[in-house]
Amino acid sequence: MNKTISLAQGNGGLENNELIKEVFYKSFKNDILAKSEDASIIEKNLAFTSDSFTINPIFFKGGDIGKLSICGTCNDLAMMGAKPKYISSAFMIEEGFSLELLKKIAESMRKELQINGAKIICGDTKILPKGSLDKIFINTSGIGLVAQDGISSNNIKQDDCIIISSSIARHGASIFASRKGIEISSELKSDCTSLWPIVEALIKNKIEIRALRDATRGGISAVLNEWAKQSNINIEVDEEKIPICEQVQGICEMLGFEPYDLANEGTFVLALKQSEVQKALDVLHSFDASKEAVVVARVSKNTKDLSQKVILKSSWGTKRFLDLPSGELLPRIC
Amino acid sequence: MNKTISLAQGNGGLENNELIKEVFYKSFKNDILAKSEDASIIEKNLAFTSDSFTINPIFFKGGDIGKLSICGTCNDLAMMGAKPKYISSAFMIEEGFSLELLKKIAESMRKELQINGAKIICGDTKILPKGSLDKIFINTSGIGLVAQDGISSNNIKQDDCIIISSSIARHGASIFASRKGIEISSELKSDCTSLWPIVEALIKNKIEIRALRDATRGGISAVLNEWAKQSNINIEVDEEKIPICEQVQGICEMLGFEPYDLANEGTFVLALKQSEVQKALDVLHSFDASKEAVVVARVSKNTKDLSQKVILKSSWGTKRFLDLPSGELLPRIC
Numbered sequence: 300m301n302k303t304i305s306l307a308q309g310n311g312g313l314e315n316n317e318l319i320k321e322v323f324y325k326s327f328k329n330d331i332l333a334k335s336e337d338a339s340i341i342e343k344n345l346a347f348t349s350d351s352f353t354i355n356p357i358f359f360k361g362g363d364i365g366k367l368s369i370c371g372t373c374n375d376l377a378m379m380g381a382k383p384k385y386i387s388s389a390f391m392i393e394e395g396f397s398l399e400l401l402k403k404i405a406e407s408m409r410k411e412l413q414i415n416g417a418k419i420i421c422g423d424t425k426i427l428p429k430g431s432l433d434k435i436f437i438n439t440s441g442i443g444l445v446a447q448d449g450i451s452s453n454n455i456k457q458d459d460c461i462i463i464s465s466s467i468a469r470h471g472a473s474i475f476a477s478r479k480g481i482e483i484s485s486e487l488k489s490d491c492t493s494l495w496p497i498v499e500a501l502i503k504n505k506i507e508i509r510a511l512r513d514a515t516r517g518g519i520s521a522v523l524n525e526w527a528k529q530s531n532i533n534i535e536v537d538e539e540k541i542p543i544c545e546q547v548q549g550i551c552e553m554l555g556f557e558p559y560d561l562a563n564e565g566t567f568v569l570a571l572k573q574s575e576v577q578k579a580l581d582v583l584h585s586f587d588a589s590k591e592a593v594v595v596a597r598v599s600k601n602t603k604d605l606s607q608k609v610i611l612k613s614s615w616g617t618k619r620f621l622d623l624p625s626g627e628l629l630p631r632i633c
Numbered sequence: 634m635n636k637t638i639s640l641a642q643g644n645g646g647l648e649n650n651e652l653i654k655e656v657f658y659k660s661f662k663n664d665i666l667a668k669s670e671d672a673s674i675i676e677k678n679l680a681f682t683s684d685s686f687t688i689n690p691i692f693f694k695g696g697d698i699g700k701l702s703i704c705g706t707c708n709d710l711a712m713m714g715a716k717p718k719y720i721s722s723a724f725m726i727e728e729g730f731s732l733e734l735l736k737k738i739a740e741s742m743r744k745e746l747q748i749n750g751a752k753i754i755c756g757d758t759k760i761l762p763k764g765s766l767d768k769i770f771i772n773t774s775g776i777g778l779v780a781q782d783g784i785s786s787n788n789i790k791q792d793d794c795i796i797i798s799s800s801i802a803r804h805g806a807s808i809f810a811s812r813k814g815i816e817i818s819s820e821l822k823s824d825c826t827s828l829w830p831i832v833e834a835l836i837k838n839k840i841e842i843r844a845l846r847d848a849t850r851g852g853i854s855a856v857l858n859e860w861a862k863q864s865n866i867n868i869e870v871d872e873e874k875i876p877i878c879e880q881v882q883g884i885c886e887m888l889g890f891e892p893y894d895l896a897n898e899g900t901f902v903l904a905l906k907q908s909e910v911q912k913a914l915d916v917l918h919s920f921d922a923s924k925e926a927v928v929v930a931r932v933s934k935n936t937k938d939l940s941q942k943v944i945l946k947s948s949w950g951t952k953r954f955l956d957l958p959s960g961e962l963l964p965r966i967c
Contacts, residue, residue: 300732301732302732303729304728304729304735305728305729305760306728306762307760308758308760309726309758309759309761318758319758322735322736322739323739323753323756323758325739326736326742327743327746329753329754331752332752332753332754332755335755338755339719339754339755341754343677347754347755347776349722349756349757349772350723350757351723351724351759353725353761355765385673385675385681388683389683389685391685391687391770392638392643394637394639394640395639397638398636398638401656405656405660405661406660408660418661418663418666419657419661419663419666420665420666420669420673420675421666421669421672421673421681421682421683423685424643424653424657425643426639426964427643427767427964428640431687431689432687432767436766436770438683438723438772438774440721442776630760631762633759
């Protein structure tokens with residue numbers, strides 16, 4: 300590793316994992332941290348998670364830093380099968396920031412808390428001198444009550460199916476476009492949304508979920524690669540089944556990004572056994588945010604030559620590996 | 634309120650309270666938040682708190698941002714009578730930050746976690762482009778198990794005594810001195826320390842604690858004024874009993890600061906009934922960090938003319954009010 304921290308080390312991919320392993324896991328090593336996924340499970344069926352939000356621009360098509368800060372943390376809880384319940388909010392604000400915008404951000408948070416049925420119950424406010432930070436950062440930490448346990452990236456088995464809930468990379472692509480001043484169609488906006496209502500419906504309909512993960516930093520590449528490793532399986536993806544909208548495709552081609560690596564903020568990946576697929580799709584299709592949900596991949600066991608790999612298969616019969624993202628992706632995306 | 638956020642709104646005093654009330658309480662209003670003190674109590678006897686640390690300089694006499702980030706959050710739990718147990722750590726790091734310093738910070742955190750018997754069980758790492766933030770910010774949120782309940786700033790009664798655990802304002806004064814390049818005696822350093830071992834001993838010795846608060850931003854002025862208001866009492870302070878070391882006195886005189894307003898990071902204020910005082914002092918004096926603990930004030934009831942006031946009495950018989958701090962104090966102190 301280099302002697303100084305690089306942007307790539309925040310990409311949600313390879314270098315990010317290395318940094319966490321090399322520095323934080325070494326100092327903070329313990330049983331619970333070792334099993335931590337989107338959130339950690341602690342005594343009495345509680346899930347605990349924390350996330351900081353530093354997005355630029357702070358207002359974007361489809362949301363703002365306030366909405367994002369609640370969706371992000373509540374979604375991390377939901378992805379562990381936990382109902383978001385208690386949230387902390389810690390604001391770091393640059394001197395001179397607009398009071399009106401701060402109120403708007405707080406109102407976005409309020410609305411999103413309501414959707415989740417969660418409350419902010421403690422917090423912190425730091426004001427920093429001009430130039431010490433760019434506008435505003437928000438940390439939210441959350442405690443959720445586990446409604447279905449056993450959801451884990453270690454659980455996926457041979458022949459399981461993998462569903463993607465909606466068209467991918469809209470958050471990353473629209474943030475990038477707005478940052479670069481690229482004119483985009485009014486249809487393209489961030490997928491930023493709260494996922495607990497959908498997860499709650501899956502649980503209420505007794506769908507047996509093996510693994511669940513929102514595809515944030517590092518996109519679906521990061522999720523699928525982590526799952527392949529954690530569950531010690533191969534994942535065979537039908538590339539053309541992955542829903543990608545035209546505008547996202549256009550932006551990615553223009554900029555040389557792989558849409559699979561780009562961040563989502565309301566799109567998730569779901570693994571379950573084949574017999575559960577139709578029931579799950581019926582539930583998912585009843586929600587606006589997951590009406591495009593589709594099976595995109597199937598799990599196969601490791602072979603002598605292929606182990607813990609994500610394989611993209613095209614309709615022409617070609618195959619390539621989808622690797623963990625590496626290098627500098629978009630910084631300040633969440 | 635002004636249309637833009639000012640440094641004074643982060644001072645832990647008057648303007649800080651106004652901002653929180655005007656913006657955050659309005660949007661996030663709920664029963665638990667309304668009762669929140671250093672931490673909030675949630676179901677099953679858990680305490681939950683969150684704090685962001687943005688201190689400048691990040692390494693200082695008596696600690697660093699890593700030690701501070703664990704002490705700060707664990708102390709907030711301890712002040713609610715809760716044993717620190719599960720901690721989240723969210724790092725925001727500027728591109729180009731030294732890996733070696735990051736490892737040092739993580740190691741400081743590890744050591745302080747051990748003192749508290751707490752674990753980091755989840756976290757987040759964001760790397761931001763150069764210039765987006767100054768070096769490194771850390772948010773820690775924490776969950777503690779309440780060992781003694783009923784500790785609250787609403788509980789203080791007439792004739793209760795108030796103890797200060799050690800000499801005040803050492804954190805604020807030493808940070809300020811190092812920031813301004815003022816040469817100080819090697820004896821002066823931040824009081825940054827973990828308070829759970831002391832609180833645990835008070836609880837084990839069955840000392841009935843009415844209220845407990847570490848005097849961080851806003852110093853002892855902020856704590857005593859909040860107590861006077863919350864418990865609807867007057868607090869009469871023997872000014873000369875307040876322990877202040879010579880170097881702190883010198884720095885405050887030089888700069889026109891009131892030591893009562895300056896931040897502490899390991900000094901706390903304790904309210905209890907008179908009959909508990911000697912037992913409490915015996916416990917406190919057995920710890921290095923509270924060996925100077927002393928009774929400094931007594932609680933009196935409101936009169937027709939005086940209500941919810943903190944009154945400083947000098948040995949010459951003069952009296953003055955100690956008000957909630959206001960205006961720009963030291964930013965980036967914690």
